[in-house]
Amino acid sequence: MSKTLTRRTMLKVASGGIAASFAAPAILRAQSTYPDRPISVVVPFDTGGYNDRLARAFAPFLQEAIGQPLTIINRGGGGALLGHSYFMQQPDDGYSILCTSAAPYMPLNILTQDAPFKLEDFHMINLPSRDYTLMATSSESDIKDIEDVITRLKADAGALSIGIQPASADLVNVMLFADANGIDRDGLRLVTYDGGGPARNATAGAVVDIGLVGGQGFIPLAEKVRPLLVFDDSARDGWTSPTVTELNGADAEFVAGSQRGWGVHASFVEKHPDRYQTLLSAIESASKDEATITSLKAQDLATDWIGPEASNKALAATARVMTQHIDLLKGT
């Protein structure tokens, strides 16, 4: 922070404000081509959550690439069910796009909440953020490592209290973990939390003995927790604990965590292939833009380009595993 400024700062602020509020299209197109009016971004969560922040942080870069302003519409509630249903009711003309945690919420909406849509009704353009379940304990806890956890739970499945979200990928993972290591899954002492945040706080504060929650959210609390097991096939985010494939072999069963990013109506891809191409290349170029990467990295938001093929495949795979364990997802 330098000591000069005043006029310069004011100018910068003023121009920034104007840029932000009016978002002048950078590329002028003929009126008839897509898009010739603002595009709505539906976020099926309230303001302040990961998807909301992702949408708002990515929007300036995407609107520059596509040449029209973006309007963010938050439709939170019902575990994204309300927002996903709302999005499906919007016309499939490419003027409504979706920024969501496709997994686990879409499969959950469909499997447990009688959603008025199918997974095939959505088409994911890019799901750059791929979370994973992390099993952790408080840094003050006497639990040393994952072997310690297994020994204690084998002797008495109710020996440790486990902080977890009901109807989540994490719950499926803890059950698969129990099965793979000879622990009685019905005897586990599960303590249910309504969100990842409260479950993480309970873990860090040693209110529960261990917690299984999305790992990326644990990063700010890294000092307060000891990682025990990463539910993925390779090390993530510098956690020093083993991965589930190191523990139970390369074919160990687990579910990936939240997969977040951008999607459209599947029918839009068929009806308007030309518009779809325009949108696809805009998202691709915005995702790969250096300025985007710097800005989003600073906010701990993902911007890697995975592409539609890999994104849809990963989502379908998660949905498949969740379908196999549907009985676990309906109340604990």
Place this chain on the structure above:
Amino acid sequence: MGEPSQRRVVIWGHLLLLCVVAVVILAYWLDARGTSLKINNLLLVQPAAIFGLILVALVLPQVFPKVPREDVPDAAQRRKELLEVGRVALLAGAFGIFVFSLETIGFDIATFVFVAVGLYLCGEKKLWVVGTYSAVFSVLVVYGYQALVPYPFPLTIL
């Protein structure tokens, strides 16, 4: 207080309210039991529902109070009261129609119509005042909220 100077009355509105409360509690309790009988589901809801129904039973006698004979409302009093409740009911009805028509006829038209009707019901009889105020207010509130809120409001004219 001698018995003949008092009379038992039924407060019908109170009875209706109490019935609604009882039915809601009972229906909720049964629905919760229908979902699952696990403690994780019923730990608070079941005891609270039972307690609530007991309280309904305790309040029930108050629906049939004994009132001194001279306090029993006569026909004129009753008519006045009915008129007052009637005005509230009219306004509430208009409000209900307004709420349920918002998305079908648009926030702008619904607001204009409801403010106009509301103004008239509340006693403003000058039609030009009703019209002007409703129009100006609708425009202000629609544009105001639209500027502040990250949702679109379904509109027809504005």
Place this chain on the structure above:
Amino acid sequence: MLDFSALDGAYSILTSSWSAWLWLIPGLVIGLVFGAMPGISITMAMAIFLPITLYMDFLPAIVFLTSIYTGAGFGGSVPAVLMNIPGTSSAVATTFDGYPMARSGRHNQALGVALASSVMGTLSSYVLLLFLIVPVSIIVLKLGPLEMFVIAVWGLLLLGSLAGSSVWRGLLAGIFGVLLGTIGMNTAGFIRGTMGVPWLLDGIPAIPAMMGLLAASQLLNLINTTYLIENEDDRKISFAKIIDGVKLTFKSPIIIFRGATIGVVIGAIPGVGSSISNLISYSETKRNAPDGDSFGTGNPKGVIAAESANSSSEGGAMATMLALGIPGGGATAILLAAFAMHNIIGGPQFIAQNRDIVYAIIFSNFAQAILLLIVGMGFVYLAASIVRVPLRFLIPSVLVVSTFGSYAILGSLAGPITLFVFAILGWAMVRYDYPVAATVVGLLLGSLLEQNIIRTWQISRGDLGYLLERPGAILILVVMIASIAFTALSKRRRKITSSVTDPAES
């Protein structure tokens, strides 16, 4: 506890760019306006202005956003006092005495009291924060479900004092609210009472329901009245009387201090914070006040208790955010995002490494609180003119604004429908002498009670010995019971003395 080299660092940050301070007043005004509009949350206001801060330097960005936070925190009290509309759940207790004050022509004082208590609450919470930020953050993580359950029960004690003419009706109203508050998907994943309506999965939308019960129901009844304040001479708007209210506030330093302490400690709990703290502060003050019986009929002390607690919750929420990197609610999540945009990452290491920034934020909040007194005075003066509008204009207009506000919360008809249903329910309850406030309190606390009693049961497996493992919960219980016992004792003593000295007093 104070780190002097960091204080020096804070000073140089704050003086590095005078232009940053230009953002204070716009931030406060934006916050006040957004906060005073029913249904527009602090989070929404901050989310809308977050993108602009991307182009600012760090200090102006943070000054601007925290000013919005401070302004919006008070903004919600204005409709609570004037129209009985709690724009947020943290302004519920403000309506209990603020609105009766306004109805009896003391709207100027009520607003002055609310403003001054908010300013004092904010100030004292940040003073406390300066010393307590580290211990508070440690306590917050240690709070388990049993402690939370006890705190929720503490909030529920308020039901006793809201009962009104019939204890049974009061309890029924409260328990009905608790039950309604648990509708939807519970913490263990069971879905009850939604009747297949998807938006009820998250429960009954609390803010539209409160606006319906407290405000819309009143408006329907007012159709038979011409002005909010019956007496024409009382309908004046006067700076002198607003300042009277401000002065009145300073005569109750104990209430402010109690409110601020409750606000900081409970406000620091992620998620629940400010919506409970104002209730507990109100009920504690009412129980301890010699004139406790006049609470609910327009006693300024009720407003002081509520406002000092809800405004100091801001400081508590900031403590959790700064010390742990945990956003207690949407507003602090936005602040964390703003930090991140400037490459400052929240978390336990943040406070150790950036103590100068933490102090700078605290000091800039001092400035905000003091400026709020001035800006707020003007704002309140303008807002008070609402009492001069004839009710025939006010009733439909406020119903419309409440409807727009409840639509804005969820972006669907769910809000307006809830508003309508609860307006009718509230009207009927008031007509037959049920305390609607008890239902509101139940509604607010219902899911909190359920979540935490279920979690306690899950952890303890029903073993009562678990209580002994939680000294925190025992401590809270002891404080609560001691406080009740103390009040009962001193009330008895007062009764004895007053019956001796002044038998005529009832």
